[in-house]
Amino acid sequence: MRNVEFRIWRGDGKGGDFRTYTTGIDDGMVVLDAVHKIQAEQANDLAVRWNCKAGKCGSCSAEINGLPRLMCMTRMNSLPLDEPVTIEPMHSFPPIKDLVTDVSWNYEVKKRIKPFKPRKPDAADGTWRMQQADVDRVQEFRKCIECFLCQDVCHVLREHTKHDEFIGPRFFVYTAALEMHPLDTEDRVPDLKETDGIGYCNITTCCRQVCPEHITITENAIIPLKERVVDRYFDPLTRLFRMFK
Amino acid sequence: MASVDLIWKNGRFGQTSRRDAWWGESLLVFLGLGAFIVYGTWAAFQGNHYTHGPYLSPFYSPEIFGDSAHSWFGPKPAWFPDWMPFSPALLILWAPGLFRFTCYYYRGAYYKAFWADPPACAVGEPRNTYLGEKTLPLVLHNLHRYVFYIALLFIVVLGWDAIKATQFDDGFGVGLGTVILTVNACLLSCYTLGCHCSRHLCGGGLDVVSDSPIRHALYQFTSKLNGNHKKFAWASLISVGFADIYVRLCSMGIFTDVRFF
Numbered sequence: 001m002r003n004v005e006f007r008i009w010r011g012d013g014k015g016g017d018f019r020t021y022t023t024g025i026d027d028g029m030v031v032l033d034a035v036h037k038i039q040a041e042q043a044n045d046l047a048v049r050w051n052c053k054a055g056k057c058g059s060c061s062a063e064i065n066g067l068p069r070l071m072c073m074t075r076m077n078s079l080p081l082d083e084p085v086t087i088e089p090m091h092s093f094p095p096i097k098d099l100v101t102d103v104s105w106n107y108e109v110k111k112r113i114k115p116f117k118p119r120k121p122d123a124a125d126g127t128w129r130m131q132q133a134d135v136d137r138v139q140e141f142r143k144c145i146e147c148f149l150c151q152d153v154c155h156v157l158r159e160h161t162k163h164d165e166f167i168g169p170r171f172f173v174y175t176a177a178l179e180m181h182p183l184d185t186e187d188r189v190p191d192l193k194e195t196d197g198i199g200y201c202n203i204t205t206c207c208r209q210v211c212p213e214h215i216t217i218t219e220n221a222i223i224p225l226k227e228r229v230v231d232r233y234f235d236p237l238t239r240l241f242r243m244f245k
Numbered sequence: 246m247a248s249v250d251l252i253w254k255n256g257r258f259g260q261t262s263r264r265d266a267w268w269g270e271s272l273l274v275f276l277g278l279g280a281f282i283v284y285g286t287w288a289a290f291q292g293n294h295y296t297h298g299p300y301l302s303p304f305y306s307p308e309i310f311g312d313s314a315h316s317w318f319g320p321k322p323a324w325f326p327d328w329m330p331f332s333p334a335l336l337i338l339w340a341p342g343l344f345r346f347t348c349y350y351y352r353g354a355y356y357k358a359f360w361a362d363p364p365a366c367a368v369g370e371p372r373n374t375y376l377g378e379k380t381l382p383l384v385l386h387n388l389h390r391y392v393f394y395i396a397l398l399f400i401v402v403l404g405w406d407a408i409k410a411t412q413f414d415d416g417f418g419v420g421l422g423t424v425i426l427t428v429n430a431c432l433l434s435c436y437t438l439g440c441h442c443s444r445h446l447c448g449g450g451l452d453v454v455s456d457s458p459i460r461h462a463l464y465q466f467t468s469k470l471n472g473n474h475k476k477f478a479w480a481s482l483i484s485v486g487f488a489d490i491y492v493r494l495c496s497m498g499i500f501t502d503v504r505f506f
Contacts, residue, residue, distance in 0.1 A: 015252060066262030066367055086262045091253040091367075105249050131455035155363040159256070160375040163249040182453045199379030203353035206366035219441065219471065223349050226387075227445035234387035 001026055004076070005084040006038060008046065012097050019043075020084065025076050032060050032071035035087065035099070047098040055212055058147030062099050063088040068149040068210045090152040103148050109167050112195075116178055117186040134182035140220060141177035143213040146170065150207035150217055156200045166197035169207035169217050176221035179228070193229045198222070258361070260369030267365035274358035278351075281482055285338070288489050292332035297495040297502065299410045300422040303429055304489045307402045308333045341485075344396040347389035349441045350478050352378075390442045400437050403430040413504075421503040425491050429484040436477040439470025 001024040010019050021038045032050055039046045051057040053072045060071040065079060065086050079085055093101035122129045150169040156162050167175075175196070179188050192198045201222055208217040215221070231238050261267065288295075288304050295302040296313040308315045310322055311333035321331050345351050356362045363370050378386050407427040411417055437443065448454045448464025455461060470477065494500035 013250065013252065063262065063367070065264045067265075068367065080264060083264070086264075088262060092249075092251065094250050095252060131453075133455040133461060134453050153366050155366075155370065156375065156377065158367070159254075159363060159370050160373070161249065161251055161254050162375070180452055184452070197377075197379065199384065200375070200377035202356050202362065202377050202383075203349050204357060204363060204366065205353050206363075209366060218353075219474075223441045224445060224449050227390075227442065228450060230387045230390065231445075231450060234384075235390060 002081065004034070004081050006034065007084045007086045008035070008038070008043075008099070009088040010043075010046070010098050011095060013094050016095070016098075018086070025081070027077075029076045030072055031062075031064055031069075031074045031076065031079075031085070031087065034076060034085075035071060047096070047100045049100045056145055058145035061090055061147045061149050061152065063090060063152070068152040070147060070149070070212050073212055090148065092152045092154070092157045093148070105163060106146070106148055106151065106168075106170065109171050110174065113167070113171060113175055113178070114186045114188050114191065116181065116184055118183040119185050128183055130182050137220070138177045138180050140215055141173045143215055144170065144173055145213060147212060149210045149212065153206040153210045155204065155206070156197075162197060162200055165195075166200045169201075169222065171196070172198065172201070172225055173215060173217055173221045176225055179225065189228050189232050192225055193233060198226055198229060201226070256369035258369050258371040259364065261365075261367055263365070263367060267368055271358040271361075271365055274354045277479070277482075278355060278358065281486055284486060288493070289334035289338050290330065290332055292334070294493045294496040295334070295489070297422065297492050298414070298420075299412050300426060300492045300495065300502075301406050301409075302489040302492040303403055303406070303426070303433075303485045304334045304338060306406050307337060309336050340392060340395045341399055344389075344392040344437070345478075345482070347386045347392060348478065349389070350475050352386060390446065393437070393440060393442045396437045400430065400434045403433055406430070419505045421505070422491060422495065424505075425484075425488050429481070429488045432477060432481040432484045435470050436474070436481040439467055439474050439477055441471060441474070443467050444471045
């Protein structure tokens with residue numbers, strides 16, 4: 001066992017600061033284990049949201065040494081332990097208490113996105129037929145666990161607080177899953193341009209870099225959606241071609 | 246939509262809890278792109294030492310007007326204004342330059358490296374205002390596909406240059422310059438065909454791609470190239486600069502071209 005120093009942000013929506021804790025770390029521990037140990041031994045009132053401890057529920061999102069990560073999937077031996085390990089709540093959302101943030105804004109955004117609207121069934125029994133080639137692309141997007149780490153790292157939300165004008169990478173992935181679906185008939189392109197703020201994305205790829213499910217957010221979701229916006233609004237040749245098609 | 250009250254907004258430039266060398270990648274991009282822009286600008290204004298035997302520097306190809314044997318329409322035309330600096334490269338370099346400037350990969354890279362927007366992921370920025378690519382001038386990046394169409398013509402021309410680089414005075418042959426120009430044309434093709442715009446036009450814009458077998462195959466091919474777009478972006482940038490340096494050194498007599506056969 002090795003003693004490691006942690007700097008954990010303690011506070012609420014009005015503010016807070018870092019407090020230092022030192023605890024013993026065993027082989028194989030993840031950051032969430034250490035936080036639970038500190039909670040049990042030194043800070044019973046430390047608030048932390050968690051559930052599955054397997055990287056599938058997306059509850060324990062936080063910033064570890066400044067980078068958005070899942071606490072349950074960050075092994076202690078992957079961090080430099082000769083200096084304090086810093087743990088903070090996500091910066092893009094209002095803190096409730098300590099490491100717990102209010103992510104309800106995301107659920108409000110999701111309600112706003114036009115839902116799946118399939119074409120008429122292909123068969124008399126009310127079922128559809130799809131080719132695997134057509135659903136390959138959208139299956140990647142279904143891996144999202146809604147941990148909101150991509151929302152947290154996106155500088156449009158984090159630094160520029162464009163929450164009222166920009167839906168963030170998570171919901172571009174969600175929109176892409178619907179918009180590219182072979183059965184879907186809904187048109188979300190005008191919303192992408194006008195209300196979802198896709199033009200704010202300047203392709204930093206930070207969202208893709210922090211995704212614990214390794215979804216290629218920027219290249220497979222956001223840029224293809226940007227290209228669909230270009231088709232509709234910025235490419236007269238494509239529009240002309242569509243007229244004569 | 247519910248407003249969000251954050252307590253971490255308006256951080257200082259460079260403010261972060263990151264412990265790693267977050268500035269490293271942006272610094273490398275700044276140095277790499279900066280060096281290329283400085284060298285490319287210098288080379289474009291030279292107007293000489295851009296050919297050697299069958300080799301033509303990619304900075305000067307196609308040579309629309311110029312004094313070399315590679316020129317399509319002869320020397321500098323009489324109608325060209327005297328007050329404007331003339332170089333065959335200045336007539337054409339705007340196209341590949343704009344293609345890279347509006348490329349999705351480079352945009353993300355130079356916003357960080359040259360504009361600190363952001364300087365790196367989860368690092369504080371120098372400005373509080375932000376317009377993104379939603380309004381002028383950056384909304385013009387949406388013209389990327391138009392320069393993509395022009396870039397396609399360039400890879401045809403550079404491919405032809407690579408073939409012509411086998412036609413020496415004494416007949417067919419292959420020199421080190423032939424290999425360099427051929428590799429350069431291949432890398433530029435992989436970069437151009439693998440761009441996000443190409444991927445979209447080939448099939449990415451379709452929801453049901455299985456109905457169009459040719460476009461599906463093209464989409465799969467461009468998607469494979471697109472997966473390595475960053476690598477091809479850098480490899481082709483280096484190769485195009487290196488090809489110009491090679492032709493220039495051979496032309497100046499500093500380096501003697503190696504002839505394999």
